[in-house]
Amino acid sequence: MSRLRIFDHDDPAAPLSSTEDLAEIAARLKPIGVRFEQWQANAPVQPGASPEDVMAAYRADIDRLVAENGFNSVDVVSISPDNPAKDAARAKFLDEHYHKEDEVRFFVAGSGLFSLHVGDRVYEIRCEAGDLVGVPDGTTHWFDMGPEPSFIAIRFFTEADGWVGHFTGTDIARRFPRYEPGQAG
């Protein structure tokens, strides 16, 4: 299930709060400018579906988000555990960084862990299929797809080169939990 845990940024051992309630997750993320919502496909998405078919299944929501935010491009990215480049893909955004445009992702299938560092808090969001998450530009964060990455995601971009990671050089991401799908709790 989707889950939000909030930590003090100096204490990765014990979350201050944890919830799997979707409305509560959205309400707790809204004050830090993070969009969190659920989309329903208007047609079944089969494994191996083309990017066009994936986007067609969520066309109404995609069009609404693009109209609201002025995104200029949308694409579909996927990774599976048999990808020979999975370790490099996982490593790419594992350390704390930010972007100069919003990082907006819809999880069509699979899951991943976004951790946002805002003030003295870390907001750890476990995103599952059906979740849309929008991280505002400038918000420091990291993303872990786990050791056996598996997801299909729709991505939204404003600038062709906007989604460059600017790394902060801190070690905070290494002190917080990594993504281990299937773990208890």
Ligand SMILES: [Fe+2]
């Ligand atoms: Fe990022």
